[in-house]
Amino acid sequence: MTTVGEALVRALVARGVDTIFGIPGVHTIELYRGLADSGIRHVTPRHEQGAGFMADGYARASGKPGVALVITGPGLTNTLTAMAQARADSVPVLVLSGVNARDSLGQGLGYLHELPDQRTLAAGVALSSERVETPDDLCPAIDRALARLAAGRPGPVHVEVPIDVAGLPVGGDSGPAAPVAVPRPDPAVIADAAGLLATARAPVILAGGGMREGAVLAALAERLGAPVVQTVNGRGRMHAHPLVVPASPSLRAVRDLLEGADVVLALGTELGPTDYDMYGTGGMPRLPSLVRVDICPDQLARHPARIAIMADASDAAHALLRDLGPDAAEPARAQARAAAARDAAWDEIGPKMRAEVRCLDAMREAVPGALIVGDSTQPVYAGNLFYDPDRAGGWFNSATGYGALGYAIPAAIGAAIARPDLPVLCLTGDGGAQFSLAELMTAAQEALPVTFVIWNNRGYGEIATSMRDAGAPVIGCDPTPPDFADLARACGMPHAAVAADPAAIAATLRRLRAIAGPSILEIRVADVA
Incomplete structure (x- = not known):
């Protein structure tokens, strides 16, 4: 039975x-x-x-x-x-x-x-x-x-x-899964969109998490001569490409690029405020002549577009590329537009966040091709504003959408189990880590090669900054963290501690990654005041 x-x-x-x-x-x-x-x-x-x-x-x-x-x-x-x-x-x-x-x-x-x-x-x-x-x-x-x-x-x-x-008996075999009909792009709508894009003089592409294929995204950008702005969940699909703008559309520099376009092609992005209005100003960037691709009709209805294509973003990108034909646009002007937006965005995020992004760059160079799984913590916020991971899907975190603390440690464990062929870095703050410290023992039990990078400022640094900026007293932002060296020993993991110095971070990461199993790298920064 x-x-x-x-x-x-x-x-x-x-x-x-x-x-x-x-x-x-x-x-x-x-x-x-x-x-x-x-x-x-x-x-x-x-x-x-x-x-x-x-x-x-x-x-x-x-x-x-x-x-x-x-x-x-x-x-x-x-x-x-x-x-x-x-x-x-x-x-x-x-x-x-x-x-x-x-x-x-x-x-x-x-x-x-x-x-x-x-x-x-x-x-x-x-x-x-x-x-x-x-x-x-x-x-x-x-x-x-x-x-x-x-x-x-x-x-x-x-x-x-x-x-x-x-516990009831069931007859027969489970059988194969029932077939699933996936929405395919309407050829007539694709033709309309291709016609509009072909006449664009200053197009821009918005690439969200639903746009999974980097090669077709790059080919489409080169064909159109379009800078590509990537949301947080769309990062890494065109690493170091001269047309990529790995910066948040919440930044004024990126909004200027979008608002200066004559056609914007949005691929697989819900156009939500955690990407497009991160500072909570109540406004969205103006998206002229919007061509929007999304697999969800409800999402398409929420942000009406000049042309709406209900389809998987990658499928639609392939179809658009076929209709547009092989003649690529002159690259120099588009590359200059992308470079100007990148430079302006880098200046805009300010010296503190630039220093944090340099730490992220050091992690990327020390552990090429890593999946970096983040929590809601200061360097993750900085990276969400400006960071170019070297792997498609290699940068994701809970500081978008719902914003749950305690996400990074267990999510990194899940990622390491899914992709044992890839290095995994977990990036969390000492405050967020305390939501899910118990899961370190899951990593130890499963002998997973995850490096848990803990940004330790002894408190909720980002929340304390927001309270000060609002003129409110800073209360409740100083939860005392454990001694992470003792915690690592209790979990049977190696531990190292460094300052927020890119060279020291890179060197220590290389050393820890040479040791089998999980480890903890503690980055000690100034305490929350």
Whole structure:
């Protein structure tokens, strides 16, 4: 006899799942029954929020959905913050949970881990939330959840299995995944957009996280003679290219470039304020003759464009390139426009942030091709304003969208498991690190070669600065950090401490990266006053 729980594991294997992040409990015993012989790697975080963040990091690094398996009640509520981060940054995460027996739901009977309405709670954050009411519901529910991630703007999806269903017998095999129809660009709309772009004298491309193919992005930019402004999640796809502007469109210098364009092509960006109005001025840059590509019709409706193309951004870029033909624009003028925007943006961020970006550059040079996974911390904020990673998808963090602290440590673990062939650097502040220090032991247990870089200013430096700038007293911004050298010893990791000096950071990183397993590099900067 195959149970629903065992069939769930088989269905996940058939749909390409190779890793699950979860903490077992009495409500998920039957869901765990089939894992032992499945070939799926199970990673045990120290908190369910960590499971969600690990699934997020895994998804960003692998391009596949990350999967978290949690218990009903507190397991799911602990995961909600991670689900909200995935929702804000369009990251495909499948959350599987238990739930109490069907005849007890909504009754308020006082069962262990009982919630008034768990599915409605999850649905407030997830793109979808389904309950498997009968054995026959299992595979259709999984397929609907995964189709939601493949055919539109991704995010978190939730499927719950009641404890009285998980052990029921199920007939037949899980079978292959149901086919998913992905929106394809309309040839007529592509032709209209290509015609407009072909006549542009000063075009600019906006590349967001949905624009994943760097080669076609570069080819399109060269064909049009267009500088390419990259949002935080679009960075690294044209590293060091003379047309790239790896700077935030919240900066005045970048806004001037956009507002001086005659056509703006926006590829896979939601045009949200964490990228376009980071300083909270209440305004967005003016985007003349906007041609917008997005896979989500709701997003297209939120920011109307002269021409709207509902499609995957990479598919649309290929189609536009075909319609435009091979004749490339004269490069010199476009390269000069891009260089002027880069230089002005670099000047605009100021000396403090320039110093922090130089530290990021030192990390990139010391560990080429690394995935740098960041938290909401000062050098990450600086990098989000101006930084050019040398790998597509090699720079992502929680300081966009939802902005959850404690993200970087577990997300870096998920990324390292997804891409064991790549070096992973976790960049977090001492304040944010204290949200998820327990997950260091997950890295130690899994022997992951992650270097945890802790920017230690002994407090919430960015928040303290904001309070001072607002003329408010600085209160609550000085949580005492642990002794990170002692913490590293407790976790069985090497530790090194340096000042915020690029040369010292690079040299120490090279030394730590030569040691197997995880390590901690503490960068000591001035305390929060």
